Amino acid sequence: MKFNRHVSPIENDVQDRTSDAWKALCRYIDELEASEAEEFSPLKALGPELYAGIFTLPESIGKLKRVTKIHLYGSKLKRIPPEIGEMTALTHFDVYTSYGLQWFPYELTRCENLVQSRVSIRVLYGNYKNRLHFPWLKGNPVSYHGNTVKCSVCGCEISYDKTWQLWISLKVGTDVLPLLVNSCSKQCTDSLPTPHPNYVQHAHRGGTSIEQPSDSDEMTVTAMSQRQERPENAAATSYVSKQTESQKLPLLKVIWKIWKK
Known part of the structure; x- marks a missing residue:
């Protein structure tokens, strides 16, 4: 997939907070907090239809202090709120093929236990x-x-x-x-x-x-250009030239013998 280098305006107000998808996601987060679950997987909890209607995450994700893994594969997300930095137990962050995510909040660096991420890097700014x-x-x-x-x-x-x-x-x-x-x-x-x-x-x-x-x-x-300019390439060229010259010597000897006759 090839992406245009053109800079698009930043889109704000990306989420309809009155939609069924948003309400279902907020309920799911409350349930996860109450159950002290360790994985956040809205696709599995909401189903593909509602999952496709989620374009950001609620600020309430900061309450998920025990969640260690976030699964957002193939989401339609366009941004993640800064409150993700409050998820201090987070170790795994998977947003692969979420092509609308081209940047992330700096607060993600506060998740000091985060060791594994999976991101579609070709869409990222820079x-x-x-x-x-x-x-x-x-x-x-x-x-x-x-x-x-x-x-x-x-x-x-x-x-x-x-x-x-x-x-x-x-x-x-x-x-x-x-x-x-x-x-x-x-x-x-x-x-x-x-x-x-x-x-x-x-x-x-x-x-x-x-x-x-x-x-x-x-x-x-x-890198290819630099390789062509390296001294070893010049040495290789010299070696080939010497080989060519040595191949010519037997032929010259034959010609000399014929001439002497």
């Missing part, structure tokens, strides 16, 4: 496979449900007009993910970790002007 452009956050902010948001770093509650939103690429589980940061101050912004070395080396606002490293195809072409 991924090394094709370096999709990050949406420009200036004038195109991400908004969640409600009038305020919590700082991704210190956790203080702030209004959207006081929020500085940034992209950063970090390894979470087994994948490098594009993460959205909601920062309340320069101090919180400056305290962000160093991005993964194969990605933009600073937190940024996105847009097509952000210079990203080469994608995998460009890196392959560069």
Whole structure:
């Protein structure tokens, strides 16, 4: 599947919170909390028809303190709320073939026990496979449900007009993910970790002007070009030339003998 590098506007208000699918999902989360279950699998609980009507997760997922595994294979999700960072027992995170998920909340890094992830990386903003452009956050902010948001770093509650939103690429589980940061101050912004070395080396606002490293195809072409320029290739060429010269010697000897006769 080939994806366009074009940057689309960020879509907000993605979920109809009056739908049967949403109500069923909220009930399912309440039941999981009460039962202290360890796996979150809405497809199995809701069935494919209702599952297809889910485009984000309720903020109440933060209540699932005992859940260790999230199964969201083939979902229609377009975003995951920051409250996922409150799922401190989480070890496995599977959103494979959820092609609407092109970024994740920075709060996912708070799931310190998360060791295994499965993500369709080709759709991710900035991924090394094709370096999709990050949406420009200036004038195109991400908004969640409600009038305020919590700082991704210190956790203080702030209004959207006081929020500085940034992209950063970090390894979470087994994948490098594009993460959205909601920062309340320069101090919180400056305290962000160093991005993964194969990605933009600073937190940024996105847009097509952000210079990203080469994608995998460009890196392959560069590597091949460098191989052709290496000294060992020159040595190999010299060896072939010497072989050709040595093959010519017997023929010259034969010609010399014939001439002498």
